[in-house]
Amino acid sequence: MAPQIQLGLVGTGRIGRVHLQTITQRLPQARLAAVTDVNQQAAAAAAEAFGIAHIAPDYDALLADDRIDAVLICSATDTHADFIIKAARAGKHIFCEKPIAADLAQIDAALQAVEAAGVQLMIGFNRRFDANHQRIRAAVDSGEIGTPHLLHIISRDPSPPPLDYLRVSGGMFFDMTIHDFDMARFLLGEVTELYAAAGVLIDPAIGEAGDVDTAVITLKFASGAVGTIDNSRQAVYGYDQRVEVFGSAGVARSDNLFADAVTLSNRISVYRGLPLNFFMERYISSYQAEIAAFVACLVTGQPMPVTGIDGRIPVLMATAARRSYQENRPVRLDELLTDG
Ligand SMILES: NC(=O)c1ccc[n+]([C@@H]2O[C@H](COP(=O)([O-])OP(=O)(O)OC[C@H]3O[C@@H](n4cnc5c(N)ncnc54)[C@H](O)[C@@H]3O)[C@@H](O)[C@H]2O)c1
Structure with a gap:
């Protein structure tokens, strides 16, 4: 043993x-x-x-x-x-x-x-270990949906974190969108350019803390594919986590997860419960799988599945998003590399 x-x-x-x-x-x-x-x-x-x-x-x-x-x-x-x-x-x-x-x-x-x-170093991008995201990645890798043309990530939190947390978090692009930047790379490879439109629509205190709470980021990939990330700090119906990759031969799409699969119908409407409320419910299996993967690599000496470079590139993307938002223009990632 x-x-x-x-x-x-x-x-x-x-x-x-x-x-x-x-x-x-x-x-x-x-x-x-x-x-x-x-x-x-x-x-x-x-x-x-x-x-x-x-x-x-x-x-x-x-x-x-x-x-x-x-x-x-x-x-x-x-x-x-x-x-x-x-x-x-x-x-x-x-x-x-x-x-x-x-x-x-x-x-x-x-x-x-x-x-x-x-x-060895592993970075905690747990969403790579989610079964839905892994199936979409498999659909991309296997060619089931042909050549990917479009990526859409909808990633909205149920409510903003406390201001004390926000102040040391690095801001929304670095704290929240960072997962979506990683997911974009995980699914379609490297991004060369992005444009971030963002604002403060939920709580003025977030703006006073120097942050934004709402954003759409458009992405251009090295492959030629294009994509969007849609972020909000406050979706009143719960944690909204959806991903779609559209390709030349089809589309792979994941929906939100729910506590049960029941829909109720009456004379007025067809309805169901809200999505699982936040990351600790929605992504619990992915957290378990990422820590299991970390320990397995320690036991076997295999390379870690999410490396330090995988941790660095989404921060580069977040830095580009911040600059894009501040200067209201598309930013190429290699522009930041030459900044030194
Ligand atoms: N992968 C994910 O989905 C995910 C989810 C939540 C948080 N996070 C990340 O995890 C980190 C913690 O987030 P959280 O939500 O658990 O925050 P939290 O505020 O609930 O917990 C952070 C803890 O760290 C402690 N701490 C702070 N500074 C310390 C220091 N110098 N030495 C020792 N302890 C210290 C605090 O006392 C607190 O108990 C953040 O970097 C966040 O981005 C990742």
Whole structure:
């Protein structure tokens, strides 16, 4: 039997607890050796909920724990790049939540530290592990829908996150659209140019925090295909997650997921319940599959399925989207490469 992988986790908030649940309840080949969080109460509550024996006083102490083979970085976005560098220097393999950072120079420093240390790094683009998205990708790869011409991603949250979260998130393009940029690459390959039309239509406080809450981004792919991403921070009917790839020989389309498959009909209408409300319900299987994939790669030594470069390119796209929105013009991605 392969030895058990010992894991440490930093950041026991929303997503940290999702991963703790997967590791402690579904992955016998991994063991959660310790957790830490600047909010010690949050760490203590998570440790109790998931039966974790050790709470490290801080991240440095977690990294100093010789039992730990790999860390999961689930703390706020503005900690990720620094925490990757520290983990790499401590010789730990790393799973890091998206995005690595909003700043490309910080990402490059983190990726260099990983390379220099020779540790493995996986970025948490969980939607690649969703069964619907994988089936659409398979339809593209197999030629079932011919040559892809159009991509449409509708990605709307049920409600905006708290302002405290927004302020350290990097903004909507870096925090939310980042998943859709990754999905666009996952399905149709590299994007060469994009144009972002965006605004503040939901809450003026989001605008005062320097962010937007509504956007449509048009994409041009290296293949010649074109696409759109449609984002809102507030869909009153719940989490709206739909993807369509239209090609020369057909179309592959995924709809929202629901708690049940029942429709009710009466004299007035045909109706059904709302879509699953948010990411923790809609994407739970994908989170479980991504952590299982991470642990499997640690066990086998296989390359990680979502690499540091896969983490970097969507941030480049988000940077282009921000510039496009600010300057109200299409932005080529290679324009940013020559910025240095
Ligand atoms: N892949 C996904 O679908 C997904 C979903 C949600 C969040 N995320 C990402 O995960 C990260 C956390 O998001 P969340 O929603 O869980 O946020 P959260 O605010 O619920 O939790 C973050 C936790 O990190 C802790 N923390 C912050 N700074 C720290 C530090 N310096 N040291 C130790 N702990 C620290 C906080 O106390 C908090 O408990 C963000 O980067 C976010 O983008 C990814």
